[in-house]
Amino acid sequence: MTGIIEAAVNGILMGGLYGLIAVSLSLIFGVAKIVNFAHGALLMVALFTVYWILELLKVDPYLSALLAGCFLFFFGYYFQRLFIEPILKREKDTAALTVILLTSGLMLIIENSALLLFGADYRTVRTAYTGKVWEVAGLYIMQPRLIGFVLSVVLIRLLEFYLRRTNFGRAIRATSQDREAARLMGIDDYRVYKVTFGIGTVILGFAAAFLTPFYFIHPAVGDLFVGKSFVIVVLGGLGSITGAFLGGLIVGLIESVGAQFINSAMVESLIFIVFIACLVIRPMGLLGKERE
Amino acid sequence: MRGKVACIVSVCCMVLLLGFGTAFAQQEIKIGVLIPLSGSMAVIGENLQMAHDFAAKEINDAGGVKSLKGAKIKLIYADTRGDPKVGMSEAERLIVREGVSAIMGAFQSSVSYTSTEVAEKYQVPYLVPNSLMDQITERGFKYTFRVERKGSYWAKDQIDFILDMGKKTGVQAKTIGVVYENTDMGQSIAKAIRKLAPEHGLKVVLDEGYPPKTADMTPVVLKMKRANPDVVILNSYISDAILLMRTIADQRVNTMALLGSSSGYSDPSFVKEVGKLAEYFFDLTEWTTDLKHSPLVAQKNAAFKKWTKDHRDFNGGAAFCYASTYILYDALEKAASTDPKRIRDALATVKITKGPAMIIPWTPIEFDAEGQARGARMLVIQYRDGQRKSVWPANIASTAPVWPMPKWEERK
Amino acid sequence: MVPFFKIEHLEKRFGGLAAVNNVSMTIGEGEIVGLIGPNGAGKTTLFNVITGVYAPKRGKVLLKGQDIAGLKPERICAMGIGRTFQIVKPFSSLTVLDNVLVAAYRRTASRQEATDAAMDILRFLALDEKSATLAAHLTLAQKKRLEMARALATRPIFLLLDETLAGLNHTEIDRMIETVQQVRERRGVTILAVEHVMRAVMKISDRVVVMDEGKKIAEGPPEEVVRKPEVIKAYLGDDYGSA
Ligand SMILES: Nc1ncnc2c1ncn2[C@@H]1O[C@H](COP(=O)(O)OP(=O)(O)O)[C@@H](O)[C@H]1O
Ligand SMILES: [Mg+2]
Numbered sequence: 001m002t003g004i005i006e007a008a009v010n011g012i013l014m015g016g017l018y019g020l021i022a023v024s025l026s027l028i029f030g031v032a033k034i035v036n037f038a039h040g041a042l043l044m045v046a047l048f049t050v051y052w053i054l055e056l057l058k059v060d061p062y063l064s065a066l067l068a069g070c071f072l073f074f075f076g077y078y079f080q081r082l083f084i085e086p087i088l089k090r091e092k093d094t095a096a097l098t099v100i101l102l103t104s105g106l107m108l109i110i111e112n113s114a115l116l117l118f119g120a121d122y123r124t125v126r127t128a129y130t131g132k133v134w135e136v137a138g139l140y141i142m143q144p145r146l147i148g149f150v151l152s153v154v155l156i157r158l159l160e161f162y163l164r165r166t167n168f169g170r171a172i173r174a175t176s177q178d179r180e181a182a183r184l185m186g187i188d189d190y191r192v193y194k195v196t197f198g199i200g201t202v203i204l205g206f207a208a209a210f211l212t213p214f215y216f217i218h219p220a221v222g223d224l225f226v227g228k229s230f231v232i233v234v235l236g237g238l239g240s241i242t243g244a245f246l247g248g249l250i251v252g253l254i255e256s257v258g259a260q261f262i263n264s265a266m267v268e269s270l271i272f273i274v275f276i277a278c279l280v281i282r283p284m285g286l287l288g289k290e291r292e
Numbered sequence: 293m294r295g296k297v298a299c300i301v302s303v304c305c306m307v308l309l310l311g312f313g314t315a316f317a318q319q320e321i322k323i324g325v326l327i328p329l330s331g332s333m334a335v336i337g338e339n340l341q342m343a344h345d346f347a348a349k350e351i352n353d354a355g356g357v358k359s360l361k362g363a364k365i366k367l368i369y370a371d372t373r374g375d376p377k378v379g380m381s382e383a384e385r386l387i388v389r390e391g392v393s394a395i396m397g398a399f400q401s402s403v404s405y406t407s408t409e410v411a412e413k414y415q416v417p418y419l420v421p422n423s424l425m426d427q428i429t430e431r432g433f434k435y436t437f438r439v440e441r442k443g444s445y446w447a448k449d450q451i452d453f454i455l456d457m458g459k460k461t462g463v464q465a466k467t468i469g470v471v472y473e474n475t476d477m478g479q480s481i482a483k484a485i486r487k488l489a490p491e492h493g494l495k496v497v498l499d500e501g502y503p504p505k506t507a508d509m510t511p512v513v514l515k516m517k518r519a520n521p522d523v524v525i526l527n528s529y530i531s532d533a534i535l536l537m538r539t540i541a542d543q544r545v546n547t548m549a550l551l552g553s554s555s556g557y558s559d560p561s562f563v564k565e566v567g568k569l570a571e572y573f574f575d576l577t578e579w580t581t582d583l584k585h586s587p588l589v590a591q592k593n594a595a596f597k598k599w600t601k602d603h604r605d606f607n608g609g610a611a612f613c614y615a616s617t618y619i620l621y622d623a624l625e626k627a628a629s630t631d632p633k634r635i636r637d638a639l640a641t642v643k644i645t646k647g648p649a650m651i652i653p654w655t656p657i658e659f660d661a662e663g664q665a666r667g668a669r670m671l672v673i674q675y676r677d678g679q680r681k682s683v684w685p686a687n688i689a690s691t692a693p694v695w696p697m698p699k700w701e702e703r704k
Numbered sequence: 705m706v707p708f709f710k711i712e713h714l715e716k717r718f719g720g721l722a723a724v725n726n727v728s729m730t731i732g733e734g735e736i737v738g739l740i741g742p743n744g745a746g747k748t749t750l751f752n753v754i755t756g757v758y759a760p761k762r763g764k765v766l767l768k769g770q771d772i773a774g775l776k777p778e779r780i781c782a783m784g785i786g787r788t789f790q791i792v793k794p795f796s797s798l799t800v801l802d803n804v805l806v807a808a809y810r811r812t813a814s815r816q817e818a819t820d821a822a823m824d825i826l827r828f829l830a831l832d833e834k835s836a837t838l839a840a841h842l843t844l845a846q847k848k849r850l851e852m853a854r855a856l857a858t859r860p861i862f863l864l865l866d867e868t869l870a871g872l873n874h875t876e877i878d879r880m881i882e883t884v885q886q887v888r889e890r891r892g893v894t895i896l897a898v899e900h901v902m903r904a905v906m907k908i909s910d911r912v913v914v915m916d917e918g919k920k921i922a923e924g925p926p927e928e929v930v931r932k933p934e935v936i937k938a939y940l941g942d943d944y945g946s947a
Contacts, residue, residue, distance in 0.1 A: 174806040183756075183781070188776075
């Protein structure tokens with residue numbers, strides 16, 4: 001029984017990080033309707049950013065998130081500005097497919113650039129939190145995972161506050177719901193997209209900082225998360241922040257607890273079964289809105 | 293008139309050139325080498341190439357093939373790109389266009405499997421230094437020879453090691469777990485262990501294949517913790533090896549031994565990234581630089597290190613390529629011919645007990661009727677102070693094994 | 705004197721179809737102009753061109769003498785043209801207040817000012833009690849008023865209303881007519897209103913413009929225009945067509 005509880009705790013903690021990564025994807029999709037296949041590559045960029053900050057400045061990994069965030073905001077902002085925006089402007093109605101092709105291509109380019117720049121080495125960072133464990137009633141809880149989870153929850157609350165309560169946050173939500181109407185209210189939609197992309201990339205920066213103390217960094221590391229993120233986004237409801245986070249927790253739980261009962265090679269299938277079952281019952285996802 | 297003279301002169305020149313050309317060619321024996329030299333395996337291929345080149349250079353410097361009047365070995369490389377189809381067409385090109393007398397290669401099992409078929413068709417001997425796949429030497433081919441141990445025997449060697457350690461130390465394993473990346477390779481090792489372990493009184497209490505690209509290894513490790521096997525045999529690629537090792541330590545999963553199956557666990561990144569956590573970890577491997585069975589191991593490794601630009605050690609793959617070049621050299625001396633059929637017959641009857649090929653940890657080097665190296669065996673290393681130290685079998689080991697591994701709580 | 709609003713030879717095509725075909729008109733400051741015409745006449749498209757959703761193929765859109773044709777919607781909004789949609793488009797997962805705030809913030813960065821302005825408008829449209837409700841939960845009539853509120857929050861000098869009355873019942877229509885008139889009186893906004901409900905058109909419009917098949921076919925005081933044979937023909941033709 002302790003084993004199952006331990007697995008559940010781990011599932012929730014890891015699920016929080018899956019959720020955070022998916023929140024970024026969901027935000028960008030929800031607002032700009034961009035299916036970003038380069039999401040994993042951007043996570044990788046975020047991980048390398050955190051890595052180099054830690055290597056060069058030797059700061060606390062959680063502090064590095066703030067520094068990385070500053071850089072990554074502009075990275076995301078200009079990623080949208082330089083690559084995606086021209087297509088949206090040029091193709092208007094047919095842009096969706098082109099954007100998918102474009103982001104897939106960019107993924108390859110970014111990953112290969114990282115291979116050229118940093119090589120195929122696996123890197124890890126030993127931080128003050130690495131390998132630290134809290135023992136609670138016979139359970140081992142890995143410190144960096146718990147810290148990462150708690151900070152993820154805080155971050156998502158902050159994001160929701162930002163979207164709900166601030167001027168630009170409202171503009172983002174308005175644009176996400178009806179781009180045309182928003183423009184006619186005087187909102188610069190392309191600016192909203194760029195800022196949203198920037199915010200999404202900043203979130204990846206935080207996810208990267210939370211992962212780094214117990215993870216590895218490699219040009220292809222994004223591949224481990226990107227498929228799962230898409231599943232989570234759809235499961236949670238396209239564009240829903242809380243939904244994506246909840247979806248992350250669910251996937252984390254299934255993955256961790258499921259593996260205690262069936263072979264881990266089968267757990268992927270189990271996730272998909274739950275995923276499809278959810279979509280049959282609620283086609284719009286857990287917290288998604290019905291589309292007219 | 294002028295034209296006529298020019299014509300005669302040039303014909304003479306051509307005759308002379310041709311004459312020299314053939315004379316020169318007789319002093320060379322063309323050997324084809326199929327390895328991946330581009331794509332994701334390029335780094336590995338280049339490393340093997342250096343080992344082949346180093347052996348050929350040593351042989352040629354020492355006077356070439358004496359039975360062929362000092363003819364020099366000329367290695368002709370062909371890039372397989374790691375692709376079985378390309379391997380086939382390149383083998384064909386080496387034989388038909390380049391007219392090689394023998395081939396070595398092709399590192400990846402899948403490529404060796406297809407390209408040996410081409411060599412068989414043209415009746416050209418093909419020496420495989422590194423590929424594991426059993427079937428390569430199980431098709432009744434006359435021209436295929438393999439130096440490396442068959443993959444299906446890995447599990448046997450691992451079980452032998454576990455039993456042997458139990459006998460030696462009195463700390464006997466009763467239960468065993470297998471944790472592997474759910475790929476062909478992982479599955480075949482797991483399958484062999486499922487079959488062999490019970491035959492030797494080891495109960496398999498955990499049999500866990502995880503999918504490639506698993507982001508979190510904790511579920512697997514928690515399962516391991518609950519099953520509580522005495523020994524865990526692991527087969528992983530690099531990132532999963534790193535994650536597994538860290539999580540096993542985080543979760544304080546104590547076992548008598550963790551035993552890897554090369555691959556990720558023998559990759560330099562593994563010990564570099566997990567650091568102290570790798571201490572006492574066992575790994576099954578074909579070769580290490582510290583083998584004690586022959587002084588040649590240290591000598592040749594030192595020479596290779598000196599010769600390579602970046603001063604690298606032999607790794608297992610490179611050591612086998614180096615030794616294989618010498619095995620082929622031995623056959624050439626015996627055959628005293630560049631005729632592929634003669635060389636094949638010589639290879640089938642080699643019995644090498646001395647010379648640089650002996651960096652391989654068994655004697656004699658000879659092939660059975662299938663073309664499989666008869667005495668081929670694996671060995672076990674243990675990570676000690678970050679080094680891979682050979683610990684088993686005892687006759688070639690440099691270091692005494694620590695069995696069982698100390699508990700995580702007792703390490704500092 | 706520069707006219708308040710003027711369009712000249714405006715043309716917008718969808719493929720081969722000229723949805724707006726060589727349309728010109730002038731609107732004076734403070735006027736309420738009704739825009740009528742059968743379905744598919746091009747009225748909504750005309751609105752879309754004026755507000756920058758589409759760039760015209762040809763022609764000018766002049767607001768106080770400045771050509772705004774082809775500018776981005778958000779620029780045009782900033783210059784003082786607001787609109788409502790034929791198919792209501794509130795931001796449904798935002799509250800009523802947030803819907804209006806989104807628009808109000810385009811005019812001020814101050815939270816206080818924006819909120820005050822938004823509440824003011826909500827009170828004016830009798831939506832203040834619903835301010836915390838999600839827009840999705842409003843009735844159609846309330847949603848239409850929210851559309852109006854949102855448009856007003858951008859502080860337009862010129863407001864385009866697209867079938868604000870469609871789907872409303874009698875009392876709701878009367879109330880909306882009153883509201884439209886008040887918008888002009890209290891806020892001095894010039895209005896161009898597409899409307900099918902003739903009773904309302906006659907009541908609020910100073911002048912009526914009639915479109916059919918992309919062209920302007922008539923213009924004048926409401927009572928005169930509806931008697932014109934070409935207008936009757938356009939409407940009857942439409943009736944025959946749909947019968
Ligand atoms: N986005 C569009 N693409 C193609 N055709 C359109 C589009 N929008 C409107 N139309 C066509 O233009 C014509 C005018 O439509 P519209 O402006 O909506 O008319 P109204 O509002 O007067 O009913 C119609 O034939 C309509 O089908
Ligand atoms: Mg219309």
